[in-house]
Amino acid sequence: MPKKTETAAAGAPKAAPVKITLLTSLKAIDAAILSLHERGQSLQTDMHIAACSVLAHVGKHRDIRVLHKLLNAMPDVTRNNSLRLWFETFGNVKFEGKDIVLTNNGIKLADAMKKPFWKFKANEGVPYEAIDVAALIAGTIKKLERDSKETKIDHSAVIHALRNAATIPSGSIDNPHDAH
DSSP: OOOOOOBOTTSOBOOOOOOOOOOOSHHHHHHHHHHHHHHHHHHHHHHHHHHHHHHHHHHHHOOOHHHHHHHHHSOTTSOHHHHHHHHHHHSSEEEETTEEEEOSOOOOHHHHHHSOGGGSOTTTTOOOOOOOHHHHHHHHHHHHHHHHHHHOOOOHHHHHHHHHHHTSOTTOSOOGGGOO
16 A cells, blocks of 8 residues: 655645665666666756746736645755746746745746746846945944854954945045056
8 A cells, every 4th residue: 555645735745754775886876877867857857847837827827826836846956046036037926035926927938938947047137236335344344243252253453444445435446457
C-alpha cells in the first residue's frame, strides 16, 4: 500500500527526508551526473510549460490561486526571485511581499514562451534606481556603531570620516580618474 504524502497548506507535497548513499566509483558518479543532466532538462521544460500555462490562466481568468500552487510546488533550488519577476514582467500580477496582486497589465505570453524564467536576470526589466548616498552612509554608520558595541572594536575614525563625507556637496571631490 503506498505511503500517504502529507501536503503543505497550499497543496504542495512535503519532501521526504533523504537518505544519502555516496557513490564510490567514477563510473557511478558519471552516470549520476548524466542522469541529473537529462532529468534536469526535462524538469526545466516541464517548469516552463507550467509557468507559461499559469501565466495564460491568470491572464485570462484573473485567478491567482493557480499561481500560488505553482510557487509552492517549485523545488527549493528554483530561482524564485527570477520566477516572480518573470511573472511581473510578462503577466498581470505584482508581488508585494508574500501577497500577489492583480494588475491591469496585459500578458505577454509570446515573449514569456521565448524566455524561460531561469534565464531571466533578477534585475531584468527593472529600471535603474539611483543610489541614495545619504541613506547608504547613515546605514553604514548604524552598522559600524552596532559592530563597535558587539565586538568592542573602535570604528570611531571611520564613523567620523563617513559623517564628514555625508556633508560634502556633490561634485566637490576630485575624481582621480578625471585628472586632466
